[in-house]
Amino acid sequence: MTAVLETRHLNKTFGGLKATSDVSFKLERGARHALIGPNGAGKTTFINLLTGLIKPSSGDILLDGKPITGLKRESRVQRGLVRTFQINQLFGQLSVVESLALVIAERRGHGWNMFRGLSRLKGLDREIADLVSDFGLDTVAEDRCCDLPYGKQRLLEIAMAIALKPRVLLMDEPAAGVPEADRQEVLSRLAALPSDVSILLIEHDMDLVFTFASRISVLVSGALFAEGTSQEIAHDPRVKDVYLGGGHHD
Incomplete structure (x- = not known):
């Protein structure tokens, strides 16, 4: 296996607080990693x-073996590094179809002018239809x-991320706040994400973590x-002591 995303001795200090301490990490190609x-x-x-929202104090970040440490967020997205957030980042007044169309048009370089030439974007209707179907x-x-x-909002946010054609998808608590009645649908859609997208999942729900990753x-x-x-x-006693609370997932 080869690493699609890697950090080398990554550090971040806020004043006297070391928030990230010498983290060397690899996300393998096609991984389901939590x-x-x-x-x-x-x-x-x-x-x-990883996403460029903040800059490291020291260390390196590589995507496909190439350094991206100094790149802006937009450049990282263009190179295939995409993120979903714990709190939805949606266009409230746009419809589902319009939101997906906007993301696809932006990816194709049409930006906010896409509504004036929507009919001229070849294949847009099919791509939107596929995403709408794939995400219920x-x-x-x-x-x-x-x-x-709220469950549909979460699914739409993931669909919009996939519309950007990511190679790496960073997911920040995708099931957070989703009512129990809608939770299974979100989990099943996560399980069906394209296998060629490498996924790093941040999650507190251990059932989801151990099911997905x-x-x-x-x-x-x-x-x-x-x-x-x-x-x-699951069977590491040190992890149980620090985080899992012991006795779970034996």
């Missing part, structure tokens, strides 16, 4: 470093984002504490 850790472990800081959005395709049930990294106090297969992490 990043877990207690509150305050530095998971969000790490993802913000058929019944709400013409509804405004702000009117969608084949490999897990544990972050504690900004440093990598443990890493291994889901079974190795």
